[in-house]
Amino acid sequence: MRWVVRSIVRFASGTASNRKSSQRMEPFFFWVLAVGLVASAIGLVVFRNPVTCAVCLVVTLVMEAALFVTLEAFFLAVVQVIVYAGAVMVLFLFVIMLLDVKEEARQSLPWAKVIWVVGIGGGAVIGVPRIASVFPGAGQALHWGEGKGGTSAAELGRLLFSSYGPLFLATGVLLLVATIGVVVLCRKDPEA
Amino acid sequence: MIRWFCPEVLLVLTGVTLILADALIPPGKKEWLPRLSILLGIALFIFTIWQSGQPMPEVWANLFVTDGLSLVFKPFFVLCLVGVTLISVRYPMGREEVVRTEFLALPFFSTAGLCLLASARDFLAIFVALELVAISLYLLAAFHRSRAASLEAGMKLLVMGGLSTGFLVMGIAWLYATAGSTEFSRIILEQAGRPASPALLFAVGLILTGLAFKIAAVPFHAWAPDVYEGAPTPITAFLAIASKAAGFVLLLRIFCLGAFALDSVGWVFRPILLTMGIATVTLGTLAALPQRNLKRYLAYSGIAHAGYMLLALGTWGESGMGTVAGYLWAYLLATFPVFIFVQELERVHGNADMRHLDGLAQRDPGPALGLTLCFLSMAGLPPLLGFSAKLSVFTALWSAGEIPGLVVGVIMAVVGLGFYLVPIRAMYWEREPDVVPAQRFPSFLVWILLLAGAAQLILGFQPRPLVRLVEKSLAPMVSGNLQGK
Numbered sequence: 001m002r003w004v005v006r007s008i009v010r011f012a013s014g015t016a017s018n019r020k021s022s023q024r025m026e027p028f029f030f031w032v033l034a035v036g037l038v039a040s041a042i043g044l045v046v047f048r049n050p051v052t053c054a055v056c057l058v059v060t061l062v063m064e065a066a067l068f069v070t071l072e073a074f075f076l077a078v079v080q081v082i083v084y085a086g087a088v089m090v091l092f093l094f095v096i097m098l099l100d101v102k103e104e105a106r107q108s109l110p111w112a113k114v115i116w117v118v119g120i121g122g123g124a125v126i127g128v129p130r131i132a133s134v135f136p137g138a139g140q141a142l143h144w145g146e147g148k149g150g151t152s153a154a155e156l157g158r159l160l161f162s163s164y165g166p167l168f169l170a171t172g173v174l175l176l177v178a179t180i181g182v183v184v185l186c187r188k189d190p191e192a
Numbered sequence: 193m194i195r196w197f198c199p200e201v202l203l204v205l206t207g208v209t210l211i212l213a214d215a216l217i218p219p220g221k222k223e224w225l226p227r228l229s230i231l232l233g234i235a236l237f238i239f240t241i242w243q244s245g246q247p248m249p250e251v252w253a254n255l256f257v258t259d260g261l262s263l264v265f266k267p268f269f270v271l272c273l274v275g276v277t278l279i280s281v282r283y284p285m286g287r288e289e290v291v292r293t294e295f296l297a298l299p300f301f302s303t304a305g306l307c308l309l310a311s312a313r314d315f316l317a318i319f320v321a322l323e324l325v326a327i328s329l330y331l332l333a334a335f336h337r338s339r340a341a342s343l344e345a346g347m348k349l350l351v352m353g354g355l356s357t358g359f360l361v362m363g364i365a366w367l368y369a370t371a372g373s374t375e376f377s378r379i380i381l382e383q384a385g386r387p388a389s390p391a392l393l394f395a396v397g398l399i400l401t402g403l404a405f406k407i408a409a410v411p412f413h414a415w416a417p418d419v420y421e422g423a424p425t426p427i428t429a430f431l432a433i434a435s436k437a438a439g440f441v442l443l444l445r446i447f448c449l450g451a452f453a454l455d456s457v458g459w460v461f462r463p464i465l466l467t468m469g470i471a472t473v474t475l476g477t478l479a480a481l482p483q484r485n486l487k488r489y490l491a492y493s494g495i496a497h498a499g500y501m502l503l504a505l506g507t508w509g510e511s512g513m514g515t516v517a518g519y520l521w522a523y524l525l526a527t528f529p530v531f532i533f534v535q536e537l538e539r540v541h542g543n544a545d546m547r548h549l550d551g552l553a554q555r556d557p558g559p560a561l562g563l564t565l566c567f568l569s570m571a572g573l574p575p576l577l578g579f580s581a582k583l584s585v586f587t588a589l590w591s592a593g594e595i596p597g598l599v600v601g602v603i604m605a606v607v608g609l610g611f612y613l614v615p616i617r618a619m620y621w622e623r624e625p626d627v628v629p630a631q632r633f634p635s636f637l638v639w640i641l642l643l644a645g646a647a648q649l650i651l652g653f654q655p656r657p658l659v660r661l662v663e664k665s666l667a668p669m670v671s672g673n674l675q676g677k
Contacts, residue, residue, distance in 0.1 A: 162251075163254055163255075164255070164316065165251060166249075166251070166252045166255055166256065166317070167255065167316060167317060167320045170305075170308060170317075170320045170321065170324060171320055173204050173301060173304065173324060174320065174323055174324045174327060176208075176301075177298065177301045177324065177327055177328050177331070178327055180211065180294060180297075180298070180331075181298075181327065181328075181330070181331035184292070184294045184331060184335070185331065185334060185337065
């Protein structure tokens, strides 16, 4: 137990200086995070109470961010927490406040669905690594930091504005369309 | 610099201009905006034909390509846009008979996405372009807020579209993990000459599933009839023709030209495509028989057509690819006039029920004749354009030796003749209802339908222009594109 705590502290205190130990710890963290991730994702689908679902979603997103950290994609992890767990979730909560939470929560748990979802989720946890082992790069972890480009904000930005510039523009148009759509669908008709 | 004036950029700019004009011009002076949008659409169509051989801006080169397929299908999509704008202007929105400008502007954005799709050479580009198309379509399908059916259609399209995008993105992620790239040419280089790994096949399957939703192929077709029925008619036409064509252009690009045009992948996916094609043709044809609503009927007819194109795609060769390209143009020419008619029918009668066709030939012989020719062309009766399209599917199947697909296709073409005769019988042999609506069809409808019917006949006898288009679509690279690299 003490070893685990010490490793966590050492892992958190700096990956660059303690490269070896962090790499040894990686499978451990991966499995903790992966099991937690899948479990909370299953909870998100299965629970009836919208607030519980929202909390499950937050847990899922944060765990995913933690997975990004273990892959040394720090910028992605931070963006994940700020954008998804922060901004998007607040929007979700506003929507949930408009729902009749008690009515939704009163319905009992649909057990058939639970079994299905747990079965598929469990199958995915067991099966995906099996299939994934046929990947050419399987075995060596996919470290963004060691590949081309890198994961710092500067490098991601450079990629975004050079090779993927047109897509960045297209995404801007997409967001514009979504904004227009929100206005169109929610605006009151002038004379009504 | 001049290259920046490509259709995609201009389409987006036009959409933005229309919306800005709507916001800035004081109310009461906006009557000319619908007319302006039609004019801009036509101008863009001419520009696209003239310009689509030009390469796109250099900085786009690693994401987009200008080749035969994009050359033939960018005008296709912009032509769809012109048609949709033409009938959107007359869409009966509610009490005040004016259509809101957003309804005219959003298709421009959607078409920009479609044009990007037509020349994408990277899965990331496909994803962004597809989302641009899809989000505009969700909004447009739900645009008629006062009708519950329209909202339901928008909601269904949103959920099914989200699901299909999920499959597609999952497939792209697996593909990236397998091949280490999302660019078509790199994937081909990486995978050529070695047996396909299970992970790659899984990725291809997921991507195929995502696209099968878009083209409404069995077993991912269930959303189509409801959405087509509920959505505003111009948007139904856009979904049925442009969105479906986009799915096929992507399938052509992925399976015939790039990324998965490999024997190792084809060995597994040819039978799957053929089986899907057989199932889609059969279900589309048989389920169309009992339909009484013209829009649902066209939805099932579209499913059946998608089946024929899937069969052609399943032959996995150049002939199959050319066949699909030609079939899509024939489908556009035969189906769009019918949608124009459906909208006018809705204007006159309030809905698109097929009993409104009873005795139409006695009241309006012109539209009835044009419609008959379009329906017969869809059925694939000999002198008409649809016959050439169907025949080329069957020839492709025959020369590829796919006898089961050929047999089912021929049987279903015969059965299909039966169900395309249903509206024709109603128009010519049913008695006219006692209560005839006071409102008549506008005179331009007569001319459009007669023109469409004549086009079916002329192109049926002389399919040379279409053949030339198909040949053009097979050209790998347009000259002048190389200098940009």
